[in-house]
Amino acid sequence: MTRHAWLTVARREIITKLTDRAFIVGTLALIGILAAALGVQAYVGSRASEYAVVTSSAAAERMADAVKVAAEGADDKTTVTLATAPDDAAATQRVRDGDADVWIREGTDGWVLTGKEEVPGDLERVATSAIRDATLSENASAAGTSVEALARGSEVTTAVLDGDADKAFIAQAVGFALAMLFYLASFTFGLALANSVVEEKASRIVEIITTKIPVRQLLTGKVAGNLALAFAQMAIFVAVGLVGLSFTEYDRFLPAVSGAVGWFVAFFVVGFGLLACLWAVAGALASRTEDVQSTSTPLTMLTMAVFFAALLAEGSLKVVLSFVPPFSAVLMPIRVLEGSAPWWQALLALGLLVAAAAGVVAVASRLYQRSLLQTQGKLSLRQAWSTPE
Incomplete structure (x- = not known):
């Protein structure tokens, strides 16, 4: 006992x-x-992201197409919807009204992403990369070379031990x-x-x-x-x-x-x-x-x-x-x-x-x-x- x-x-x-x-x-x-x-x-990992992008010129439309392909290719939960406005004023108004998240337009020296209060970070990162690649491709073609040749040796990768x-x-x-x-x-x-x-x-x-x-x-x-x-x-x-x-x-x-x-x-x-x-x-x-x-x-x-x-x-x-x-x-x-x-x-x-x-x-x-x-x-x-x- x-x-x-x-x-x-x-x-x-x-x-x-x-x-x-x-x-x-x-x-x-x-x-x-x-x-x-x-x-x-x-929830954050499974949440789908939807972005509406508006353009107001033919050149911006081509660039928006590149952004759409890059964004949806990088993440299958991301959807980019494209729309065209007749002029810059109409595109600005769509962003103000909340009908578009970002307006892609040509600036004086490059491209500009315009949002109402902010540009979504995920979309900004993808758009920056896509626009850079598309621009390099155009510039390389005009110079009679290729992007691969220009970028050879510049790739940076990461690794851990x-x-x-x-x-x-x-x-x-x-x-x-x-x-x-x-x-x-x-x-x-x-x-x-x-x-x-x-x-x-x-x-x-x-x-x-x-x-x-x-x-x-x-x-x-x-x-x-x-x-x-x-x-x-x-x-x-x-x-x-x-x-x-x-x-x-x-x-x-x-x-x-x-x-x-x-x-x-x-x-x-x-x-x-x-x-x-x-x-x-x-x-x-x-x-x-x-x-x-x-x-x-x-x-x-x-x-x-x-x-x-x-x-x-x-x-x-x-x-x-x-x-x-x-x-x-x-x-x-x-x-x-x-x-x-x-x-x-x-x-x-x-x-x-x-x-x-x-x-x-x-x-x-x-x-x-x-x-x-x-x-x-x-x-x-x-x-x-x-x-x-």
């Missing part, structure tokens, strides 16, 4: 949290924000999301765990509880309960994110992202368990709720360090920290996502994290057990370590 008492403690932690309105509302709000952000991305630009963007965005999830879970559930411990200690309820079950079982149950809650919340966020990603233009990266998320789940469970034990110790060292802020300060700084390292660490520092617990809980999955870490490095980092977690659990168990029933005031780590059982 006593051997499985931790299950009762874990169940109590879960039920207490699930009946907390603030927790439920906060979780639903974060899900809503994530879903909305992905929904906007999906690791994958393409879209993959780099997805790796950065998902990496930030994973780091944020780990930070929020560690800080939110960890602080709640510390406060729960000190509240039971301050009210002397813990003295009654420990007469029925061992202190180690109490610690195990509290960590397990909060780990289950944090994991469930994280799994919901990740599921919403992956489903949302499938509706965006980046859906081709789902296999790579899913593989990295699998590693993140494994690292999350071990890393959160490590930090949760330390948060429980922070609560046990305090005698009042007010003391938790000071007893948990080193842990708060460590959690923030992990988060900022995931955002800012680069190069060799990033590689080294991806093997150092608890930084590896976030950095190694990010490196897997970026494609810079093979599976054996991830497995090695996970093994080191498990070993570190085992050591932390042993130390935290002693500190928790020897400080939990001390109610005379806030304890230091040295005092807790040397206090007899």
Whole structure:
């Protein structure tokens, strides 16, 4: 019976949290924000663009045809409708009335795109390129040469060392999301765990509880309960994110992202368990709720360090920290996502994290057990370590 008492403690932690309105509302709000952000991305990526272009001369008509071909060829969701006005005044009036988005006309030295308040950026970029190419072609023909000959050797392309630009963007965005999830879970559930411990200690309820079950079982149950809650919340966020990603233009990266998320789940469970034990110790060292802020300060700084390292660490520092617990809980999955870490490095980092977690659990168990029933005031780590059982 006593051997499985931790299950009762874990169940109590879960039920207490699930009946907390603030927790439920906060979780639903974060899900809503994530879903909305992905929904906007999906909407923007799938939205069709329609532009109306008016001209008032034969030369402008030919140029508008080139713009139409270029715009619709570059994006199958773009449609350009052409119209002809009898003169410049009529073309201007169409733009003023909103019947046309852009008036294409010849200027004193080139071509002019005129809009009512602004020229749509996408159309401006395509039109600029199309008009330049068409003009170069005409000039080259007049000079007895070709555009290809004039432009030979002037092409500029871009490349990245690791994958393409879209993959780099997805790796950065998902990496930030994973780091944020780990930070929020560690800080939110960890602080709640510390406060729960000190509240039971301050009210002397813990003295009654420990007469029925061992202190180690109490610690195990509290960590397990909060780990289950944090994991469930994280799994919901990740599921919403992956489903949302499938509706965006980046859906081709789902296999790579899913593989990295699998590693993140494994690292999350071990890393959160490590930090949760330390948060429980922070609560046990305090005698009042007010003391938790000071007893948990080193842990708060460590959690923030992990988060900022995931955002800012680069190069060799990033590689080294991806093997150092608890930084590896976030950095190694990010490196897997970026494609810079093979599976054996991830497995090695996970093994080191498990070993570190085992050591932390042993130390935290002693500190928790020897400080939990001390109610005379806030304890230091040295005092807790040397206090007899």
